[in-house]
Amino acid sequence: MTDSPGTNAGGSPSMAGRAPSLEARGMTKIFGPLVALDDVSIKVEAGSFHALLGENGAGKSTLVKCIMGFYSPDRGQVLLDGKEVTIKSPRDARAHGIGMVYQQFTLVPSLTGAENLVISRADAPGIIDWGKEKKALDAFMDEMPFRVPLDTQVSGLSAGEKQKLEILKLLYLDQRFMILDEPTSVLTPAEADEMLGHLGGMADRKEITVLMISHKFREVKAFCDHFTVLRRGKFTGAGDAKAVSIPEMSGMMIGDTTIRERASRKKGNARGEVLELAGLFAEDNDGMPAIKAVNLKVKAGEIVGIAGVSGNGQSALVETLSGQRPLSDGGIFIRGERFEPKRGHYDRFKVFGLPEEPLKNATVPKMSVAENLAFRSFDKPPVASLGWWMSPGPMREKAKELIAQYRVKTTSPDAPIETLSGGNVQRAVLARELSGDVDVLIVANPCFGLDFASVAEIRSQIMEQRNRGAAVLLVSEDLDEILELADRVAVMSGGTITYVSPIEDTDRNTIGQYMAGH
């Protein structure tokens, strides 16, 4: 490993021709009763930009974790440039020049870019000669196709810049086989395109080889040259990303799973205004403004989608609506009456919610499925009599009913809800929140991390609630989700709504520009 920047950035005129090839053969990984990876082989040619596709739980993460040395596979071998290598730990992977960019940033926010790069080196000295390092870094940056301000604290960089810095870090460490785990999920469409364009260019010049986990077909078609598909831990297909069509790829991903047909959008459904957010202000945990003067109206029978890059106040907005964060000013009104996120008002105004990360926001992980399903009803008949005495019988009966109706897969109503898979936790929350009469529905990133079948089902349920006449506020970081579901789109940037438009009068580019804050 030539991990000193002095050697890898010290003036060699080109990095071309250094891209490694990687092949994994017959990878198998078994966790207890579950075969997470079943005899999977993947071949990534030197200098290719290879997409690894598959639904959540298909085994993509397990595969790359085996390659990275986080897991040791039960069977299988990894070949780098045709030679078998033993990777027992991430340290070994690093020594072989294999690096990974994770969904979450791994930079130290309180340090500058330069400091982050230097301390990431395995041989970072105890005392750093910054004059020498700066020179070496300048030389290194001169060779890079894109720039990031290295003297700024990482916390002050945009998400796009941080992601670029993560990639620079891999290059700085001379890790020329890059594994990227859904690298664009935190970026605006324009930032994503720019970053993938740079990576594609470097791969074309044979400077790096990229294996990218993705679920965005658009990006795969535009930037990748090859792809491999996994389903349920098995290899189900591979090919030329330019030649194979999207329906063919998605066929390999979902197999013969029947996807519920999407509920269709009833036309001219919107009626009078129901939900009004009037000048909402709230602060974040550090007392800084998180949302500023948010104004928005949602009609009955309408879905208003709030788009935006993660971290622009959407979570704070949802938290104020669900009582998890106090408003510092402004008010929420439902049919002209003031709404406080308290239990009585939730029932009176028929307000329901599907928060993001349901295990964290909408369930008590250690309580049973039946108890979690009763969160709306535990203090009302038939579960509660006299308002305080609870009978487990009716609670369990109701739970069984909902479990069957919403097809929640659980060993028993008494199992802790944390033992369920993500899709089933979300389905249980759906069952609880949508089984009643819904007037206002507040939804945040409802499909994050779910498989195709669950996504289709959840989106259909939301659409059905709209068609029934509920006012739906949908906050989502997935622009495709908003384009599919929303009647009107609002863009949130810097803590406030910067753009509102009926969905038919706008397009991805316009929304993207507002998301980027233009």
Added chain:
Amino acid sequence: MTAETADAAIPARRASNVKALRLAETVAIPVGAMVASAVAFSIFLLIIGKDPVQFWQLVWTGGFGSSFSIQNSLQRAAPLILTGLAFAIPARIGLTMIGGEGALVLGGFSAAAIAIPLVTNAVPVWITLPVMALSGMAAGGLWLGVVGWLRHARGVNETISSLLMSYIAIAIMNFFVEGALRDPASANKPSTMPIGDAYRIGSIPGTDVHWGFAAGIVLAVVLWVLMSRTTFGFAARMTGGNARAAKAQGLPVGALMVVCCVIAGACAGLAGFFEVTAIHGQANASLVAGYGFTGILVSFLARHNPLTVVPMAILFGAIAAAGGVVQRRMGMPDATVLVLQGILFVVLLVSETFYGRFKIFQPGNTGDRV
């Protein structure tokens, strides 16, 4: 892999095992911790040159060996049940509230203080004792209610504040006992005026065990019902399990926390009342006996289940009862029992991290969360 794809492989019989496995785990881990602590303490005894076999024999005879020692154990268990509950109830709502000692002392003091005018004016016993009990519970409840309120309104860490509040409570008692409320007759040990034998609460008929033990058992059952079968308990458990989700359901999380702290303080205050009316007959520094802190240990061993608090308190009562015998027969200082408690507490805290780690207690379907 998601359960959608894996569920077909889950045999139906596993469903019925889920509860049994969880129960087995909650029994096996504390028992394992106790055994590990006993081994560690035996090693300690060997190091200081004592015979561990003799020690455990003495603990058995001193705690449960005779009718006398059993009654002695139960007597000592009485305040521990109440202080154990004082830790367990806030623990269920997610608070680590260690102020039981202060609430006990203040409750005992307040009961003794309110008794002074009542006893002086010869108010009947059946009025005096309930007033004293209510006074003790109210003082303890208010004291820890402040802790809950500070947590809710100002975000003050309840562990730190309740500990510091304990020292303040002890200081308040000392201030009055050594000052305005000092009985001039208490020359060597400043105390409040003795309530007199007529106002002592006495023993459960046929035993030497005072009524505090019965009160503790009744309260343990009542609080178990409250936490497991009422909407209040359900809401408290929701809050303890995930406060964010509880807020999203519109529950008054802060108010629930304050109420749980008030209940805790009332339990500890009641323990103080019994200490005064059944043991000491007056309030003095003897109230500061560490029952509040041992109660934390009792609650942890009971996994914060009000019903299980009772046997665990009896266990600790027995260890304390055996302390004297051990001291006399083995020539060891009475702090020896504290060493045992300390080892047990540390091992117990470590054992908390083992839940969910042992494969034999896991239903087979957890592998789907890759």
